[in-house]
Structure formats: structure tokens, C-alpha cells
Amino acid sequence: MNRRQVTPVVMLAVTLVAGACGKSSTSGPKVPTSVGKGEGQLNLIAWLGYTEDGSTDPKSDWVHPFEKQTGCQVHVKYGNTSDEMVTLMRQGGGSVYDGVSASGDATNRLIAHGDVAAVNVNLVPGYKQFVPTLQSPPHNTVNGVHYGVSYMYGANELMYNTNSVTPAPTSWSTVFDPSSPYAGKLTAYDSPIYIADAALYLKTHQPSLGIKDPYELTSAQLDAATALLKAQKPNVKKYWSAAADEIDLFTSGDLVAGTAWPYQVSILQADHQPVAAGIPSEGATGWADTWMISSHAKHPNCMYKWMQWASTPQVQVQVAEFYGATPSNTASCSILTAGIGAAAAAPYHCGDEAFVHQLYLWKTPLAQCGNGQSNCMDYSVWEQKWTEVKG
Numbered sequence: 001m002n003r004r005q006v007t008p009v010v011m012l013a014v015t016l017v018a019g020a021c022g023k024s025s026t027s028g029p030k031v032p033t034s035v036g037k038g039e040g041q042l043n044l045i046a047w048l049g050y051t052e053d054g055s056t057d058p059k060s061d062w063v064h065p066f067e068k069q070t071g072c073q074v075h076v077k078y079g080n081t082s083d084e085m086v087t088l089m090r091q092g093g094g095s096v097y098d099g100v101s102a103s104g105d106a107t108n109r110l111i112a113h114g115d116v117a118a119v120n121v122n123l124v125p126g127y128k129q130f131v132p133t134l135q136s137p138p139h140n141t142v143n144g145v146h147y148g149v150s151y152m153y154g155a156n157e158l159m160y161n162t163n164s165v166t167p168a169p170t171s172w173s174t175v176f177d178p179s180s181p182y183a184g185k186l187t188a189y190d191s192p193i194y195i196a197d198a199a200l201y202l203k204t205h206q207p208s209l210g211i212k213d214p215y216e217l218t219s220a221q222l223d224a225a226t227a228l229l230k231a232q233k234p235n236v237k238k239y240w241s242a243a244a245d246e247i248d249l250f251t252s253g254d255l256v257a258g259t260a261w262p263y264q265v266s267i268l269q270a271d272h273q274p275v276a277a278g279i280p281s282e283g284a285t286g287w288a289d290t291w292m293i294s295s296h297a298k299h300p301n302c303m304y305k306w307m308q309w310a311s312t313p314q315v316q317v318q319v320a321e322f323y324g325a326t327p328s329n330t331a332s333c334s335i336l337t338a339g340i341g342a343a344a345a346a347p348y349h350c351g352d353e354a355f356v357h358q359l360y361l362w363k364t365p366l367a368q369c370g371n372g373q374s375n376c377m378d379y380s381v382w383e384q385k386w387t388e389v390k391g
Helices: 004-021 064-070 082-089 104-112 125-129 192-205 219-235 243-252 262-270 300-310 313-323 332-340 342-348 353-358 379-390
Strands: 041-046 073-078 099-102 149-155 157-161 186-189 236-240 257-260 275-278 285-293
Touching (some): 041 082, 064 073, 082 104, 099 300, 104 285, 149 313, 186 219, 192 285, 192 379, 219 236, 262 275, 262 313, 285 300, 300 313, 332 342
Parallel strands (some): 041 099, 186 236, 186 257
Antiparallel strands (some): 099 285, 157 257, 157 275
């Protein structure tokens, strides 16, 4: 995956989108200089919980107000994994969907393949209020060119049943120790990127492996992470990709511990289920999501209007309260605290730059290691290893 090699493809695609919105005369990829009237429709790919219209909870609706304000009718296809989202974005030559809420393990693949267009962040007022780290992060900004605007971020937490798992777990050994007392009632995320969670655990418990970054693994390091996951497999009742599957099995009592997003925790706690979650001593992987516009979007103005809307502190606070994720827009923080109280807002770490750096955010594994070496295993190898784990 060489991002620089595909720049001409991206430039051509972006020129077409810019023509619909107003062209820029600057050098490099052309981006809109203004946003015109909405085309009346917007087709999105999103994570569940990111585009609520009140159907799940009448109090959680930031889609209908957007439709009323812009005239853009929103249609959403939910994706369960980043791999699925990448595939969906390429349907119909990339013209089926206008945009996607992509995580860091998908964004650079979409950029490199020319699936997404460069974005003029100056047309998104909320951008200037983002946490500095998420204004131009490497997962959505390449060579100074923005290919989207940050949305929400958070950790892949260890969720557990507070009645069954005591005392409260402080280590990922709860799920990775072959002799875990919760064998047969554990769960894990069904994606090759979950290998990074195993690598992060080994970073602490097998320091001799020399793992520095759980996404930059040599062949030996990847083999060690794969072996840990194979040893874990007999204890796993369910590998989940759909959040609803994990929610259902925690509700029924069939699962008592495993990796989860804040969304599942939020839904289960709202249903008064005995669950809690946290970040164990080894740390946690995480995700920072980006709204990206298709290079072949049929409704580019509506997509820009959506990025503007989704970047406002008012909308991000609603997402935070419903989903449990942390807003990128720091102006959301005071609103969030005022709405739910300081104690309830504390776990969000809103506006906390150090917390963002603490997480090992999803990114696409490449052959090029961050230390200048090129002996790391790329994502295609990770996919092969995950197939081995799942059998």
C-alpha cells in the first residue's frame, strides 16, 4: 500500500466532486471552496449508534433535525467491521454511498485506493475546535492533505458482568489466560485487527518479544500473538462483529467478559444489566473515527453539510451520551459535563490530549515499520493469521 502512488487517482476523483461544490484554484488535490444547495439525499455507511434518528431512543435524534435543516434525506447502511465498510465503499464503483464513518484501520486503505476525496476542512467550522491530535492525524491526513474530519473516539474496553466477575478485573488476563475461570463465557471481536489486542497484552507479559507498537509486528511477533489467540479460542463462546450479538449474549448471561465498545456498555447499562467496563493495566487499543466523502459521491453537498453538522459540539454531545464515545470537538466538554454531571463525564476524558495518546488507536498494519524498517507484516498477512485462529 503506497499512498503516494495513488495521489493522481485521488486528484482526478476529487476534481469531479469539487465541480459540484465550487472549485479551488490552489495546487494539489482540488477541494470545494463553498458548499452549495443540498441534493436532497445522503447515503451513509456508519457504525451502529452514530446516526440515531430517535428509533432506538426518542431522546437520541440528531438525524431528523439535520434533514429538516438541510433537506438532505439520510439513508444509512450500518457496517459491523472496518473490512465490511471498505467493501461497501467500493460498491458500484464507489458511487452507491456518499460517505463513511471510517476507523483508522480503514481510512488509509480508502485513501490509498482512491475511494475517498480530499476535504476542505475550512468548510467545517467545528474542525478548529477539535483536540489538536485529531485535527490532522495520520489516519486521515496524508502529506498535509485532509481526507475527512474526525468524529468520535474511544477505547476497546474490557466489559464484564459485575455479578459474575469478581473482583473487578484489572488485567486482560481475564480473557487471555488459558486457565481463566470464565472459560466458555468469554467473547472477542471478530476481526483481524483484534490481533493487536493480543499483541498489546504480550507487550507487557512477554517483553522479550520487543513489541513496541501492536500494529507494527515482525513475523515472530505476529506468530506469538497468533499463538496466544489460538490458546484463547477454546475459552471463547462467541466472536462478535455485530454489537447486537454481544449485547444479547450479555443480557442472557451466556457471556460474562470480553472486549467491547462503549456503545454496548451504554446500551446494557441503560437496560439495567449488571455490567461495567474499564481499561486494564496493560492499556487498550482504541479507535478514532473519521467522516470521509466518497470520490464518486452523488450528493457531495449533502455530505459536506453532514460533516458540518456532525462536527458541532451539540451533535457530538448527543452521540457521546448515547454511544459512550468521546467527542473530538473540545467545545462539547463543558456541555457534556453540565448535562450529565462531572462524575459521569469524567470517564469520557473529553478534551484530554493525554488520554488520546494513551490509546493504541486502530491503524492499518503495513510492511513499513515505524522505526524505519520494512520487516513488519502487512494487513494481508494479519488476515491470513486471523483465518488460522478462527479455523
